[in-house]
Amino acid sequence: MKNLILLISLCFSTLGFAQNKFISLSDDATINLITIGPGAVLNDAFGHNAIHVRDYKKGLDIVFNYGKFNFNTPNFYLKFARGKLLYEVGVDKYDDFEYSYKLQQRWIESQELQLTQDQKQDVFEFLVNNAKEENKYYKYDFFYDNCSTRPFEIIKNEANVTMSYDHQEAGMTHRDLIHEYVSWNTWGSMGIDIALGSVIDRTATPEEYLFLPHELMYAFQEATIQTPSGTLPLVKETKTVFSPQIKHRYSTNFLLSPLFIIGLLAGLIIYKTYKDHKNENPLGWLDTIILLITGLIGVVVFLLWFGTDHNATAWNYNLLWAFPFHILAAFAVKRVQPPQWVYPYMKLAVIMMSLLFFHWIIGVQRFALSLLPLLLAITIRYVFILRRIKVTRTNGNEE
Numbered sequence: 001m002k003n004l005i006l007l008i009s010l011c012f013s014t015l016g017f018a019q020n021k022f023i024s025l026s027d028d029a030t031i032n033l034i035t036i037g038p039g040a041v042l043n044d045a046f047g048h049n050a051i052h053v054r055d056y057k058k059g060l061d062i063v064f065n066y067g068k069f070n071f072n073t074p075n076f077y078l079k080f081a082r083g084k085l086l087y088e089v090g091v092d093k094y095d096d097f098e099y100s101y102k103l104q105q106r107w108i109e110s111q112e113l114q115l116t117q118d119q120k121q122d123v124f125e126f127l128v129n130n131a132k133e134e135n136k137y138y139k140y141d142f143f144y145d146n147c148s149t150r151p152f153e154i155i156k157n158e159a160n161v162t163m164s165y166d167h168q169e170a171g172m173t174h175r176d177l178i179h180e181y182v183s184w185n186t187w188g189s190m191g192i193d194i195a196l197g198s199v200i201d202r203t204a205t206p207e208e209y210l211f212l213p214h215e216l217m218y219a220f221q222e223a224t225i226q227t228p229s230g231t232l233p234l235v236k237e238t239k240t241v242f243s244p245q246i247k248h249r250y251s252t253n254f255l256l257s258p259l260f261i262i263g264l265l266a267g268l269i270i271y272k273t274y275k276d277h278k279n280e281n282p283l284g285w286l287d288t289i290i291l292l293i294t295g296l297i298g299v300v301v302f303l304l305w306f307g308t309d310h311n312a313t314a315w316n317y318n319l320l321w322a323f324p325f326h327i328l329a330a331f332a333v334k335r336v337q338p339p340q341w342v343y344p345y346m347k348l349a350v351i352m353m354s355l356l357f358f359h360w361i362i363g364v365q366r367f368a369l370s371l372l373p374l375l376l377a378i379t380i381r382y383v384f385i386l387r388r389i390k391v392t393r394t395n396g397n398e399e
Helices: 003-018 076-080 096-103 117-130 149-159 175-181 187-195 207-211 212-224 257-281 285-305 326-332 342-362 368-399
Strands: 030-034 047-056 060-068 086-093 108-113 137-139 224-227 232-233 235-242
Touching: 030 117, 030 149, 030 212, 047 096, 047 149, 047 212, 060 096, 060 149, 076 175, 086 096, 096 235, 108 207, 108 212, 117 149, 149 207, 149 212, 175 187, 175 207, 187 285, 207 212, 212 235, 257 285, 257 368, 285 326, 285 368, 326 342, 342 368
Parallel strands: none
Antiparallel strands: 030 047, 030 108, 047 060, 060 086, 086 137, 108 235, 224 232
């Protein structure tokens, strides 16, 4: 019976959408910010926010859930990669919403917001209007338009909220904030650090911290609101809805971590380079593999910067070590007599590696720390390639 009442109410509210009319919330209605804890996989590592509207007198117990998308969208993966995938706000039954996160063993916190009746109505009407078919789609941005920034903007603008950020640790960059939730020595963190550019290495403003659901929860706890009774705390009551028995943290076993595996790989490259130098071995398959793989990674980095709508992938100096034109050098470097252009090209490659470390040291961009052993090994190998080409040329001229 309860579900039937809810269904009827939603039908009337849908009819109201078309007529630009809205249900009038009762005095018992509440607006709550729901915060979901991190999950076990990378895309769940940062948590989630949603706005819960509850009014039992009107049969409403629904969640406005930003950040949903349709897997059946044509060319889904291509649109996702290019930053052109449309996300949407969904309207879900609260019980179903809560149950899904309990199944995932993710903690759930609910903050009842101390809004006046008019403020509750304004927030509700904005949400209802935003959930219309013609309004609900938008381009998602991980840092500036996501499941946390949307609720923040709605509540702040519709309810005259004054924020406080005294709880924040000042001076953190967007990359620092990401590493708070995703350990630097994980494959996911390494991928993020390669894909995202120097634009996320500037100091974040207090509001920019709020792309993280947990940060929004803390900020609302400290915020105030203007009411006829004066200035009051924004949060009237905080309730722990669910505490799982396990605590999720996106991390990995050290023996399977990037630092360990890439460190081993770097050690093998350095050892092979030492043996090749000692035995005066010619250039070969190792040089081709290094240049080919770094070139292919460079193509991806280049396309993320110049071929997508993602803001965070711009000005990415990972191109200094992952350079697309390395693909061409990969097939030329191991010839008995490499083309004339290969020697100055490898000089350029060494210079670019030097610039990478310089950018890292002065703080222009922070690169994946787990890549450091490999970057050092590649630099050493490039110097070896230069020396071998020079020796090969000298010997060829003498003959």
